[in-house]
Amino acid sequence: MRGRLKSFGVVLLTWTVEGKPIEVGPGQALCIPRGAVHRFDNNGTRDAKALCVITPAAIGPQYFRESAEVINAAAGGPPDRAKMIEIMRRHGLTPAPPPQA
Numbered sequence: 001m002r003g004r005l006k007s008f009g010v011v012l013l014t015w016t017v018e019g020k021p022i023e024v025g026p027g028q029a030l031c032i033p034r035g036a037v038h039r040f041d042n043n044g045t046r047d048a049k050a051l052c053v054i055t056p057a058a059i060g061p062q063y064f065r066e067s068a069e070v071i072n073a074a075a076g077g078p079p080d081r082a083k084m085i086e087i088m089r090r091h092g093l094t095p096a097p098p099p100q101a
Helices: 060-075 081-090
Strands: 005-009 012-019 018-024 031-032 038-041 050-054
Touching: 012 031, 018 031, 060 081
Parallel strands: none
Antiparallel strands: 005 031, 005 050, 012 018, 012 038
16 A cells, blocks of 8 residues: 555564565554555464554545455455455555565
8 A cells, every 4th residue: 555654563563665574563663654655464373453543544434344344255364355456446545566476
């Protein structure tokens, strides 16, 4: 996503900002510059939780409702990427490309 946010880690997440991986864990915060291409991955075995503060408020509650529907429909598997991309674009976000294998 391209956006403006801070993430406060609850479990370890790996964020990639402009191609650079950054691990964020409990008690840590990450500020992502406006317009930076970024993504996050949960490479652990536990569910991840993070608090993200997006400022200015570029997306609203409907984005999260729509995303939750797709994520919940995946029943624990990866969400439908095409549906997530469509939701992101509809709400003015630019999806980051998938990581290189």
